[in-house]
Amino acid sequence: MSHLMKYFLSFSCRCGKPKKRAFALCRPCFLFLPHSLRPYLYQAFGYGFEQAYEHAAEYLKKNGKWSHLVE
Numbered sequence: 001m002s003h004l005m006k007y008f009l010s011f012s013c014r015c016g017k018p019k020k021r022a023f024a025l026c027r028p029c030f031l032f033l034p035h036s037l038r039p040y041l042y043q044a045f046g047y048g049f050e051q052a053y054e055h056a057a058e059y060l061k062k063n064g065k066w067s068h069l070v071e
Contacts, residue, residue: 004053005045014057015066024053032065 013019013026024030024041033041033056040052060066 004050007053008045015060024049025056029056029060029065032063033059 007014008024009021011018011021013029015026015029017026017028019026025033030038030041037052037056037059040048041056043049043052057066
């Protein structure tokens, strides 16, 4: 199982807050993203979700929401 699938299926966001299973992020992290990026996180695996998640992760790290992550 890929690391993205593990994040997707978990009940914890990478920020440490709870999230719904099969959601990419917790609500606070999702709402922190620019409106233009949010819809892409609803794409299916293999149809753009992976790229959207990576862009979201980069944005959240760069803007301090996930600054504690070193990966």
